[in-house]
Amino acid sequence: MFNSLQDKLDKALHNISGRGKISEINVAETVKEIRRALVDADVNYKIAKDLTKRVQDKALGQNVLTSLTPGQLMTKIVHDELVELMGGTSEGINLSGKPSIILIAGLQGSGKTTFSGKLANFLKQKKNKKPLLVACDVYRPAAIQQLKILGEQVGIPVYTEEGALNPSSIAENAVKFAKENGNDVVIVDTAGRLAIDEQMMNEIKSVHYFIKPNETLFVVDSMTGQDAVNTAKAFNEALNFDGVVLTKLDGDTRGGAALTIRSVVEKPIKFISTGEKMEALDIFYPERMADRILG
Ligand code: GDP
Secondary structure, eight states: OOHHHHHHHHHHHHHHHTOSSOOHHHHHHHHHHHHHHHHHTTOOHHHHHHHHHHHHHHHHHHGGGOOSOHHHHHHHHHHHHHHHHTTSSOOOOOOOSTTEEEEEEEOTTSSHHHHHHHHHHHHHHHHOOOEEEEEOOSSOHHHHHHHHHHHHHHTOOEEOOTTOOOHHHHHHHHHHHHHHHTOSEEEEEOOOOSSOOHHHHHHHHHHHHHHOOSEEEEEEEGGGTHHHHHHHHHHHHHHOOSEEEEEOTTSOOOSHHHHHHHHHHOOOEEEEEOSSSTTOEEEOOHHHHHHHHTO
């Protein structure tokens, strides 16, 4: 994860480590390298520039007050700024509904169905919940089949309606089914398309309107970099979602999506997905992610 960003930041911070004392010149050099590393990792230029400006101001401001070496000081400042950029603290999901309804949105291939299975498994194993999975993709029978297989794998029932054409009514019926069968969480997996289009957005807005979810999670492939951020913006405008799920962080992703989605859409990343297996799901902690990025 983020190998190239890690290497470049490490190099930038290593260069200043050798210096005996922080000076305006070597801070400026280091900050420039950090900015370049962030932009190369697909962080939007303005975000990278603002962040490095804050790093520079803090480094020069704290110079006389600290006993840290220049390297330690810069690393700490960069770490704190990265944590802040990613939202500061970890935020959970709202499970206060009876049942709690969780709507899963995103483009086709982003990892929605896989995540739906993982989330159901997580809630069952870690939160002692009795989830119901709901297949709402009326266009791709294969997607329904995939959710059924995942449900079987993790021992969680999957609500489907063979041949039904209206996702909103499937979702509403599933909520009724959950109430009658004692399921306390309903996870609704929806249809995505390869790119944003009006029909998909109208459909998911309608599902959202009818089932009034307690939590709407937007799933996005971290490998898509700045596109991930743009897709997040479009889904947020349509759904005003509650949180983001970043997938495929096990791949050779550059880091831009993880670092910037939060500040662009002002919604927290809540989970990260790091593989195809049902266990490959983690709660997102900005602090841990910053630790990882800085090695
Ligand atoms: P959907 O179309 O949004 O429902 O996406 P899927 O859940 O079908 O996922 C698309 C592909 O990505 C599948 O082959 C998944 O196995 C794979 N996938 C999903 N999440 C991850 C992940 O975190 N890491 C990796 N490596 N693959 C993933």
